[in-house]
Amino acid sequence: MRAARVERVASSRQQQLIANTVTHILLIVLGLAALAPFWWMISTSFKTEFEAFQIPPTWLPLEPTLEAYGDLFLNQPFGLFLYNSVKIAVLGVGGQLITSSLAAFAFARLDFPGKNVLFIIVLSTMMVPYAVTVIPLYIVMHRVGWVNTHLPLIVPAMLSSAYGTFLLRQFMFSLPIELEDAARIDGCSSFGIYRRIALPLMKPALATLGVFSFMASWNNFFGPFIFLDRKHLFTVQLGVALVQRQWYTSWPRLMAGSVVVTLPVLLVFLLLQRYFVRGISLTGIKG
Amino acid sequence: MAQSQALTRLAVRTKIQGIRWHRYEGYLFVAPLIIGIVAFIFLPIAASLYMSFHTWDMVSPPELVGIKNYARLVSRDRLFWKVLGNTFKYAGWIIVPSVTFPLILAALLDRPIRMRYLYRLAFFLPLVTSVVAVGLMFRWLYDGEFGLINYSLSWVGIDGPNWLSDPFWAMPAVAMVTVWQGLGYNMVLYLAGLQGIPDHLHEAATIDGAGPFSRFFRITIPLLTPTMFFILVMSVIGTFQTFGLIYVMTQGGPINSTNVYIYYLWQMAFGSSKMGYASAMAWILALVIFTITMIQVRLARLWVHY
Numbered sequence: 343m344r345a346a347r348v349e350r351v352a353s354s355r356q357q358q359l360i361a362n363t364v365t366h367i368l369l370i371v372l373g374l375a376a377l378a379p380f381w382w383m384i385s386t387s388f389k390t391e392f393e394a395f396q397i398p399p400t401w402l403p404l405e406p407t408l409e410a411y412g413d414l415f416l417n418q419p420f421g422l423f424l425y426n427s428v429k430i431a432v433l434g435v436g437g438q439l440i441t442s443s444l445a446a447f448a449f450a451r452l453d454f455p456g457k458n459v460l461f462i463i464v465l466s467t468m469m470v471p472y473a474v475t476v477i478p479l480y481i482v483m484h485r486v487g488w489v490n491t492h493l494p495l496i497v498p499a500m501l502s503s504a505y506g507t508f509l510l511r512q513f514m515f516s517l518p519i520e521l522e523d524a525a526r527i528d529g530c531s532s533f534g535i536y537r538r539i540a541l542p543l544m545k546p547a548l549a550t551l552g553v554f555s556f557m558a559s560w561n562n563f564f565g566p567f568i569f570l571d572r573k574h575l576f577t578v579q580l581g582v583a584l585v586q587r588q589w590y591t592s593w594p595r596l597m598a599g600s601v602v603v604t605l606p607v608l609l610v611f612l613l614l615q616r617y618f619v620r621g622i623s624l625t626g627i628k629g
Numbered sequence: 630m631a632q633s634q635a636l637t638r639l640a641v642r643t644k645i646q647g648i649r650w651h652r653y654e655g656y657l658f659v660a661p662l663i664i665g666i667v668a669f670i671f672l673p674i675a676a677s678l679y680m681s682f683h684t685w686d687m688v689s690p691p692e693l694v695g696i697k698n699y700a701r702l703v704s705r706d707r708l709f710w711k712v713l714g715n716t717f718k719y720a721g722w723i724i725v726p727s728v729t730f731p732l733i734l735a736a737l738l739d740r741p742i743r744m745r746y747l748y749r750l751a752f753f754l755p756l757v758t759s760v761v762a763v764g765l766m767f768r769w770l771y772d773g774e775f776g777l778i779n780y781s782l783s784w785v786g787i788d789g790p791n792w793l794s795d796p797f798w799a800m801p802a803v804a805m806v807t808v809w810q811g812l813g814y815n816m817v818l819y820l821a822g823l824q825g826i827p828d829h830l831h832e833a834a835t836i837d838g839a840g841p842f843s844r845f846f847r848i849t850i851p852l853l854t855p856t857m858f859f860i861l862v863m864s865v866i867g868t869f870q871t872f873g874l875i876y877v878m879t880q881g882g883p884i885n886s887t888n889v890y891i892y893y894l895w896q897m898a899f900g901s902s903k904m905g906y907a908s909a910m911a912w913i914l915a916l917v918i919f920t921i922t923m924i925q926v927r928l929a930r931l932w933v934h935y
Contacts, residue, residue, distance in 0.1 A: 366744075369734075369748045373747075373752070376809070378777075379755075379766045379770055380754060380766075382766070382770060382777055383762075386769065397775065397780070399777060399780060440661075441662050441665065444658045444661065445662040448655040448658030448659045452658065453655065454653060454654065457655060463666075467666055467670045470670060470674065473870065473890075473891055473910075473911045474673075474911040474912065474914070475670055475673040475674060477673075478672070478676035478677045481680075482672070482676070484687070498665065498668075501661055501662065501664065501665020501666075501669065502665035502668075536658070560759070561760065563759065563872070563873035582765065583761055593769050596768075600762035600765045600766055604757075604758050604762045607759070608757060608758075
């Protein structure tokens with residue numbers, strides 16, 4: 343009886359071990375498939391033009407060189423492109439956090455006529471394809487002289503985030519309302535409650551939204567592509583596309599551009615990963 | 630006693646004043662958002678609908694043409710049907726792998742194994758990388774002569790095609806990049822779904838003698854169908870709006886084999902300055918996306934368990 347049990351425990355442990363090993367092997371293979379392109383990008387960016395076309399290819403550059411990076415920053419104003427991208431992202435995201443949190447607070451906690459209808463209208467804008475709005479938006483921006491400025495990339499991002507409002511409102515519902523009630527009884531105004539209670543408690547959700555919007559803004563290609571055609575206004579994404587037009591098959595330069603454009607967003611992601619994962623599950627499942 | 634009465638009165642008074650105020654206070658909070666949405670979404674939508682009934686090259690004044698733009702698109706523009714077909718083809722290549730691969734990943738990562746965190750990180754990287762960087766990376770990997778993919782295929786004796794300049798292979802090649810990029814996102818959705826499945830269901834099935842495979846197919850998968858549905862709907866909507874990847878990787882070529890809807894729309898609007906025509910295209914796209922989503926919602930009743 344006892345021996346049988348011991349045997350069973352042993353065999354289930356063995357099964358567990360096999361299952362774990364198989365899982366690891368599968369995950370390593372798939373993980374490498376996900377990462378190999380990045381390895382190739384980084385490795386190529388440090389190669390000489392000649393070595394990049396070598397067959398068989400070299401996994402590590404034999405004579406690592408910074409030539410490609412030098413070209414980017416010396417022949418093209420990549421420093422300026424980076425600055426433009428940061429400026430657009432920071433202003434857009436900052437504004438969006440304020441606008442969305444104000445609206446989310448009102449939708450979650452205040453009562454006013456037509457609130458639900460208004461919220462549904464806001465939500466419905468998430469379903470409008472960008473293609474439908476981009477042409478008239480371009481024409482409007484053209485009329486008011488905003489084409490070839492950063493404003494069409496910053497102002498709409500600041501003011502019209504239905505997604506951000508939705509995410510923050512969902513989060514507000516998970517916060518206890520007692521603190522706010524207490525503050526109201528003590529005579530705190532609605533804005534005071536928003537500013538002193540709701541906003542501090544919303545910090546994790548604000549971080550999530552911030553990370554998401556920052557990445558969306560940084561990685562946005564279509565918007566800058568439509569609204570900007572002067573080089574000194576370009577974002578990094580347009581900069582890399584420009585490098586592609588200039589040196590269509592100079593792989594070290596193109597890969598160096600890809601590294602430059604990926605690195606900042608990668609840093610943000612590595613530092614704020616947990617907010618990122620939460621954001622996907624928060625909106626994905628409930629939406 | 631008198632004091633408490635006074636307090637009550639005070640409270641009632643503040644409350645009444647409060648009600649008067651609070652009824653409309655909310656508008657102040659939502660005002661910036663509503664102004665933004667009206668200015669940058671609703672007005673453009675209205676303008677777009679207006680323009681779709683005009684021809685306009687942005688130089689001479691718009692000219693009213695009724696439904697001519699729509700009629701010409703549907704009846705005379707062969708490329709329109711081609712890009713619509715291409716977009717469906719693109720979605721067709723993407724749907725199955727982007728519903729299944731991330732499910733496998735999530736099932737593997739849902740178990741308490743070591744280095745979970747690192748694996749998850751690996752599948753996230755593609756997601757945070759921009760389409761420009763991803764497009765360039767894969768242009769290099771897909772290169773016919775010097776690309777890593779064909780080099781790897783040569784190990785097993787396959788002479789790989791020149792992926793991106795082959796009219797047949799270009800589309801699936803681009804589609805696989807999209808799948809690769811979406812792995813991490815869909816995986817997280819599945820992981821969240823898996824966490825929502827109560828343990829007792831699996832325990833009960835185990836006691837009844839169900840093995841790991843039948844548990845996976847009879848319990849896990851049916852309970853994940855809402856997540857699958859969500860991924861399916863979002864993938865289709867996403868594929869219908871692809872632009873950057875095509876611009877970087879193929880520019881619609883070779884011979885329009887990867888020219889997809891938004892790419893053609895952009896060519897019409899900003900290449901040929903046919904703003905009215907492109908607006909009509911945008912509305913047809915909105916209609917197509919809406920119809921497909923509605924069909925999916927209808928079909929969902931047959932296979933999604935809520």
